[in-house]
Amino acid sequence: MTEFEAFAVDLARDAARVTLPLFRSDIGHDDKGGAGGFDPVTEADRQAEAVIRRRIAERYPDHGVIGEEYGADRPDAEHVWVLDPVDGTRAFIAGLPLWTTLIALRTAGTPTVGVIAQPYLDEIFVGGPSGARLLRGETETPLAVRACERLNDAVIATTDPDIFTGSELGAWTQVRAAARLARLGCDAYAYAMLAAGRIDLVAEAGLKPWDWSALVPVIRAAGGAVVNWRGQAPDDGGQILAVGDARLIDQALVTLRRAAL
Structure with a gap:
């Protein structure tokens, strides 16, 4: 893996240490949707994004960040991390293991590294310049789409x-x-x-x-x-x-x- 791919995987694992203990717990949730409809947010969302942002600031202080929970910081930087700490908060609240942590790195405005992580299933899907793979524990499996003509x-x-x-x-x-x-x-x-x-x-x-x-x-x-x-x-x-x-x-x-x- 490249440096940025490995760092994105590390960020996903850091987030998992926050989200997993809160999954299927009684943490409750807030509704940030207002008149626009139900849009839940939990402490898992907030705490996980805070952890990721802190790690990015420590490792790459010149990088920007765009996150669902805490907005944009230097979004015009050459390298910008784009974060959704819990994508699928409704699934998270319902106890369904289909939510994910999404972490992307944009370089000059183009997504170049991506991670889709489902920690309850111990799955991290990572893609970037070195290819695409699924990480489960110590096992790496190449990812490949399938043919479907029609x-x-x-x-x-x-x-x-x-x-x-x-x-x-x-x-x-x-x-x-x-x-x-x-x-x-x-x-x-x-x-x-x-x-x-x-x-x-x-x-x-x-x-x-x-x-x-x-x-x-x-x-x-x-x-x-x-x-x-x-x-x-x-x-x-x-x-x-x-x-x-x-x-x-x-x-x-x-x-x-x-x-x-």
């Missing part, structure tokens, strides 16, 4: 159809109707399974930079692709299409492009 044969996923609004929902519904199998409720873990060759396509909308930045290097290093609903590089519009087989992009965009921002 959308009709694809296993697809999204977190919840409620994330789609207006024409987005209609677009997703048509993609789902064309696919062989659709799974819901996996949050960022679905992208890890795409990199591992178990899922073929994930489509989502309304994502923030900390929701999607980490998955890009993991999926690309595993041989997949991540684009927005216009078929371009992911952006702040928050519409993401991730595929294991690039041949699925145009098939999905036939529908998704109609709702692209």
Whole structure:
């Protein structure tokens, strides 16, 4: 692994030492959604991001940070870490082991290193310049997407159809109707399974930079692709299409492009 890849893995393990003792405990949660709907946050979110930020400041004081819980610090730096300490807080609250810790490093604005970690399952999916691999304990397994030429044969996923609004929902519904199998409720873990060759396509909308930045290097290093609903590089519009087989992009965009921002 490169220096930054190894450091991202270390950050994920530091976060796990905070989040795991709080998982399936009675820590409670706050709602930061207000009139915008239920948007829970727990002490696991806050404490884990604080630990990660402290480690980054100690190791790379000239790097920037963008995090879900504590905002942006030097977001225009050449190297910027993008953090979601608990992606899938609803799953965390419900005791479901499908939440993840997402850690990305952007270099000159482009995600170059990514980690998707699920500590309860002892899984760290890491991707970057040296490739993509799954770490479980002392074992490293290469990650590789699988071939899937036709959308009709694809296993697809999204977190919840409620994330789609207006024409987005209609677009997703048509993609789902064309696919062989659709799974819901996996949050960022679905992208890890795409990199591992178990899922073929994930489509989502309304994502923030900390929701999607980490998955890009993991999926690309595993041989997949991540684009927005216009078929371009992911952006702040928050519409993401991730595929294991690039041949699925145009098939999905036939529908998704109609709702692209």
